Amino acid sequence: xxxxxxxxxxxxxxxxxxxxxxxxxxxxxxxxxxxxxxxxxxxxxxxxxxxxxxxxxxxxxxxxxxxxxxxxxxxxxxxxxxxxxxxxxxxxxxxxxxxxxxxxxxxxxxxxxxxxxxxxxxxxxxxxxxxxxxxxxxxxxxxxxxxxxxxxxxxxxxxxxxxxxxxxxxxxxxxxxxxxxxxxxxxxxxxxxxxxxxxxxxxxxxxxxxxxxxxxxxxxxxxxxxxxxxxxxxxxxxxxxxxxxxxxxxxxxxxxxxxxxxxxxxxxxxxxxxxxxxxxxxxxxxxxxxxxxxxxxxxxxxxxxxxxxxxxxxxxxxxxxxxxxxxxxxxxxxxxxxxxxxxxxxxxxxxxxxxxxxxxxxxxxxxxxxxxxxxxxxxxxxxxxxxxxxxxxxxxxxxxxx
Ligand code: PHE
Numbered sequence: 001x002x003x004x005x006x007x008x009x010x011x012x013x014x015x016x017x018x019x020x021x022x023x024x025x026x027x028x029x030x031x032x033x034x035x036x037x038x039x040x041x042x043x044x045x046x047x048x049x050x051x052x053x054x055x056x057x058x059x060x061x062x063x064x065x066x067x068x069x070x071x072x073x074x075x076x077x078x079x080x081x082x083x084x085x086x087x088x089x090x091x092x093x094x095x096x097x098x099x100x101x102x103x104x105x106x107x108x109x110x111x112x113x114x115x116x117x118x119x120x121x122x123x124x125x126x127x128x129x130x131x132x133x134x135x136x137x138x139x140x141x142x143x144x145x146x147x148x149x150x151x152x153x154x155x156x157x158x159x160x161x162x163x164x165x166x167x168x169x170x171x172x173x174x175x176x177x178x179x180x181x182x183x184x185x186x187x188x189x190x191x192x193x194x195x196x197x198x199x200x201x202x203x204x205x206x207x208x209x210x211x212x213x214x215x216x217x218x219x220x221x222x223x224x225x226x227x228x229x230x231x232x233x234x235x236x237x238x239x240x241x242x243x244x245x246x247x248x249x250x251x252x253x254x255x256x257x258x259x260x261x262x263x264x265x266x267x268x269x270x271x272x273x274x275x276x277x278x279x280x281x282x283x284x285x286x287x288x289x290x291x292x293x294x295x296x297x298x299x300x301x302x303x304x305x306x307x308x309x310x311x312x313x314x315x316x317x318x319x320x321x322x323x324x325x326x327x328x329x330x331x332x333x334x335x336x337x338x339x340x341x342x343x344x345x346x347x348x349x350x351x352x353x354x355x356x357x358x359x360x361x362x363x364x365x366x367x368x369x370x371x372x373x374x375x376x377x378x379x380x381x382x383x384x385x386x387x388x389x390x391x392x393x394x395x396x397x398x399x400x401x402x
Pocket of ligand 1: 039099100101102122123124125172248249250251298299
């Protein structure tokens with residue numbers, strides 16, 4: 001009896017072993033539930049589309065890729081726990097995630113310590129890749145994103161007085177607010193109110209009252225979509241008619257579902273627009289729509305890009321061991337992504353353009369794109385100035401020229 005039992009254990013172990021060695025396991029740690037659930041769900045869909053396409057084409061190094069998703073429930077405190085589990089129990093060779101910078105700061109730290117490469121699709125806080133050489137990203141950073149928003153407010157909207165309303169509990173929001181303050185002031189603008197809130201609290205009436213009396217022409221709200229939507233509604237009910245402008249953290253269909261008509265007329269910066277004419281964008285939008293029946297948001301596009309950058313690095317790496325794979329990721333050059341060409345700089349950040357979207361009739365539309373200074377199509381071939389006087393310039397103001 002005992003012998004038989006041992007045999008069963010041995011067979012089970014051998015099968016499990018076989019299973020793990022004929023697949024390449026990649027962990028995705030993500031907010032699948034909680035206050036930022038659309039971030040995780042969209043990213044996961046983008047990643048799974050990329051894996052499915054790769055597997056159909058033969059996989060990576062002749063093996064199929066298996067994506068294992070771990071839910072962080074939108075909590076920074078879960079970041080480290082979920083990453084530890086994915087590495088030590090699921091034996092993933094690489095990680096994708098998180099979206100929210102505070103969660104990546106926690107999860108990426110564990111990945112760094114355990115020597116497993118982590119590519120974040122979309123965490124923009126500058127400190128994220130300071131965690132070490134195992135951590136990289138396929139998106140731009142918030143010093144750039146803040147400069148983009150400040151430039152749009154000054155040059156396109158021509159406003160010189162802005163209020164800031166930021167989430168004091170999120171690394172993303174705090175950093176983004178500080179960089180905006182610096183850039184906007186350097187561009188001759190004035191911050192007339194600087195108010196904080198705590199994510200998840202739908203009431204910002206005291207802060208909005210202060211902003212109302214400040215003379216601000218626009219409210220910069222570098223937060224996540226749920227809070228942003230609540231404050232848009234609350235501002236309207238207080239008779240505040242000036243627009244809001246935010247960043248990538250607004251990128252969720254739930255923003256418009258929650259805010260309703262109060263979302264219209266507001267602007268935000270983002271990583272891509274499904275309205276861009278580039279082939280990479282249109283091919284991805286078509287494949288995503290066919291699989292999921294809806295238009296992909298920026299998170300889905302970044303998840304797709306992060307997964308494809310990882311597979312590309314796996315192709316080039318001598319082995320999938322942490323150091324070798326991490327070095328191959330860091331060497332990514334001119335990868336043709338949906339969200340733009342991806343080249344890792346010395347700190348494993350990608351330098352890319354941002355887009356400005358305006359919400360109109362319940363949907364975000366492309367207004368313009370803004371490139372890092374000294375790069376982009378304008379520098380390669382001088383193009384006529386594209387500055388819509390009221391910021392509502394046409395959606396096709398620039399992208400076709402690329
Ligand atoms: N950039 C945000 C952060 O770092 C996350 C985010 C990216 C949200 C893209 C939406 C879209 O926290």
